[in-house]
Amino acid sequence: MLSPIVRLTDLAHGGGCGCKLAPSVLQKLLADQPKAAPFAQLLVGTETGDDAAVWQIDDETCVIATTDFFMPVVDDPRDFGRIAATNAISDIYAMGGRPIMALAILGMPLGKLPIETVRAILAGGASICAEAGIPVAGGHSIDSVEPIYGLAVIGLCRPENVRKNSGAQPGDVLILTKGLGVGVYSAAFKKQALPDGAYDEMIASTTLLNKIGQVLGGDTDVHGITDVTGFGLLGHGLELARGARMRLTIAWDKIPLLADAERLVKAGYITGASGRNWASYGEQVVLPPLLQDWQRALLTDPQTSGGLLIACAPDRAQALRASIKGAGYPRASIIGSVAEGAPAVEII
Structure with missing residues (x-):
């Protein structure tokens, strides 16, 4: 691990997808934006809060476009670059697509970080792009108050x-x-309370490309996909529910957790974004009476470079889960179901 002279996380007020604006704030910002309806070739725009925009070129080809960037979630600059790149590319996979190239987005506080640190961030991002089989074909950089990187x-x-x-x-x-x-x-x-083993687990998860999304896009029994990032499982589950006008039921005891997540959240290690998330959409969530605060905190926990949430035909679910696990996603789990009803998420 490359140790920077200054902790990257000390230069940022937030980190990773926890930096995202709260869902309620984002909805207000987009409320008066012009609709994209006149553009018939725009298959996916802002209407459903999807993961990327999609433009149809012809009968056989669609272009998918996305951007994602944030402030450091870790101090190692190369790891920061790897996480940010993995997170940005995920939006393409979540739409069922294949990434073909990336542009770097870089904002660095000049004079606060050595050039070697910034180069390591860029190298980390480039290494993930190489793993995805795409080039970093250009980009843009600015002098900013806090370190920012993405694609x-x-x-x-x-x-x-x-x-x-x-x-x-x-x-x-x-x-x-x-x-x-x-x-x-x-x-x-950020509070220097994360064990080395847990750090390794976090890096392994956040730098695991969601390549399986491209495979799932070609399966007719897979009906909907989104990736779980800054709004937490509940927030992105609600986006799926609202988009499909369906009700989701999720079983708490089926949700996969990182190994130390329960212990750490019970110890009070919770991001501010978790509370902002709940305040934004809690009225559309049904929780069981005995669900504890720490459990709710994990349901709203912002996931930087999180996994895919997939809605698929029930008779294929077990086989799809097995194939996803076999493709390198050992925590892939069946967590719930979809039913007709007013858009909401119910935890049981």
Whole structure:
């Protein structure tokens, strides 16, 4: 691990996807934006809060475009770059697409960080792009108050392979591909309370590319996909519920967690974003009476470079889960189901 002279996380007021604006704030900002309806080739815009925009070029080709960037969630600059790149590329996979190139987005506080640290951030991001099989073809940089890094990513897919978060159908089963708890881990890390083994687990999860999304996009039994990031499992589950106009039921005891997540959240390592998330959408969530505060904190925990939440046909769920696990996602779990009803998420 490369140790910077200054802790990167000390230069940022937040970190990772915990930096995202609260869902309620974002909704207000977008409320008066012009609709994209006149553009018939724009298959996915801002209407459903999907993971990326999709533009249809012809009968066989769609372009997928996304951007994502944030402040450091860790201090090692190369790890920061790797996490940010993995997180940005995930949006392409979440739409069922294949990434083809990326542009770097860089903001650094000049005079506070040595050039070697910034180079390591860029190298970390480039290494993940190489793993995804794409180049970093350019980018833009500015002098900023806090360190910021991310990517704009372009991808391709066939029109029939686009997987929106609005595609879930009644009776579908929900699969989650990664464990929850990244925000809790990052809160503990910032206070220097995260064990080395837990750090390694966090890096392994946050730098695991969601490549399986491209495969799932070609499966007709997969009806909807979104990735779980800054709004937590409940927030992104609600986006899927609202998009499909369905009700999700999720079983708490089926949700995969990072190994130390329960211990750390009970010790009080919770991000501010967790509370902001709940304040934004809690009225559309049904919780069991005995659910404890620490459990709710994990349900709203911001996931930096989190897993995919997948809605699929019930008779294929077990086979799909097995194939996802076999593809390198050992925590992939069946966590719930989809039913007709007013958009909401119920935890049982």
